[in-house]
Amino acid sequence: PERPILTPSFPRRPVQKAELVRLSQTLLHVPALHWVVVEDAAAPSALVGGVLAASGVSFTHLSAETPPDLRGGPGAPSWLFPRGAEQRNRALRWLRDTRGAHEPGVVYFADDDNTYSLRLFEEMRSTRGVSVWPVGLVGGCAWSGRWSRGGVVGFHTGWRPERPFPLDMAGFAVALRLLLAHPRARFDPRAERGFLESSFLGGLVTPGQLEPRADNCTQVLVWHTRTEKPKLRQEEQLQRQGRGSDPDIEV
Numbered sequence: 735p736e737r738p739i740l741t742p743s744f745p746r747r748p749v750q751k752a753e754l755v756r757l758s759q760t761l762l763h764v765p766a767l768h769w770v771v772v773e774d775a776a777a778p779s780a781l782v783g784g785v786l787a788a789s790g791v792s793f794t795h796l797s798a799e800t801p802p803d804l805r806g807g808p809g810a811p812s813w814l815f816p817r818g819a820e821q822r823n824r825a826l827r828w829l830r831d832t833r834g835a836h837e838p839g840v841v842y843f844a845d846d847d848n849t850y851s852l853r854l855f856e857e858m859r860s861t862r863g864v865s866v867w868p869v870g871l872v873g874g875c876a877w878s879g880r881w882s883r884g885g886v887v888g889f890h891t892g893w894r895p896e897r898p899f900p901l902d903m904a905g906f907a908v909a910l911r912l913l914l915a916h917p918r919a920r921f922d923p924r925a926e927r928g929f930l931e932s933s934f935l936g937g938l939v940t941p942g943q944l945e946p947r948a949d950n951c952t953q954v955l956v957w958h959t960r961t962e963k964p965k966l967r968q969e970e971q972l973q974r975q976g977r978g979s980d981p982d983i984e985v
């Protein structure tokens with residue numbers, strides 16, 4: 735069965751290419767994968783197209799721009815609106831447009847900056863509805879996710895524990911059939927901070943239906959790493975002196 739991996743990609747960061755090259759080289763090791771990359775832009779860019787074409791991974795390259803009223807004005811804090819919602823919804827629409835209702839497969843939302851163990855992709859293979867596992871280094875905790883002890887089930891999280899699904903985007907996968915059976919399930923781009931995952935999962939399952947993976951959610955196989963914003967002060971200074979980097983060299 736096919737394994738669509740859906741990744742939003744944000745063009746206005748200098749690390750965009752580096753993030754995608756790194757992720758592509760993880761995905762190269764995953765069998766039967768199809769990578770759907772959706773740029774937060776009016777049109778797909780040549781830069782991302784080049785990375786995808788050179789990657790050796792089966793891919794689809796799309797774009798969906800976050801509308802200005804859902805981005806917050808200049809200087810607005812980055813957490814004011816959820817990131818990647820528009821792009822993941824575009825990828826969901828593509829899946830619904832191109833895949834037959836009973837096609838088997840498992841869908842995973844892989845952000846460009848996280849760190850993924852190859853074992854994670856094995857664990858999600860057997861997803862029947864929505865499967866879950868812990869995510870390392872997220873929400874101010876060492877890890878966050880579902881736990882169970884002696885038949886009692888709960889969620890370990892340091893952030894808004896009252897959320898219906900206190901899970902990070904990297905902490906679950908969805909059976910393609912379940913997704914196609916719920917054509918209205920989508921990410922709410924106006925969801926309150928931290929509620930983006932719940933806005934989507936609430937249209938698919940109840941918390942009690944989540945299927946634990948990774949040794950009953952005791953193994954951390956994905957880490958919510960974040961890439962440091964590079965400082966380009968010297969570059970700006972060199973440009974002012976007319977000695978900037980060669981613009982023909984793609985970074």
Ligand code: UGA
Nearest residue numbers: 742743744774815816817818821845846847902903930960
């Ligand atoms: C956390 C979660 O891990 C994300 O899955 C969730 O989308 C996000 O919070 C949120 O709710 O806003 P975080 O590390 O803070 O993630 O977010 P980023 O990694 O910066 O962005 C998530 C994805 O969206 C990335 O693949 C990024 O390339 C993309 N993105 C980011 C856009 O498409 N547009 C943007 O303006 C910013």
Ligand code: MN
Nearest residue numbers: 845847959960
């Ligand atoms: Mn991230």
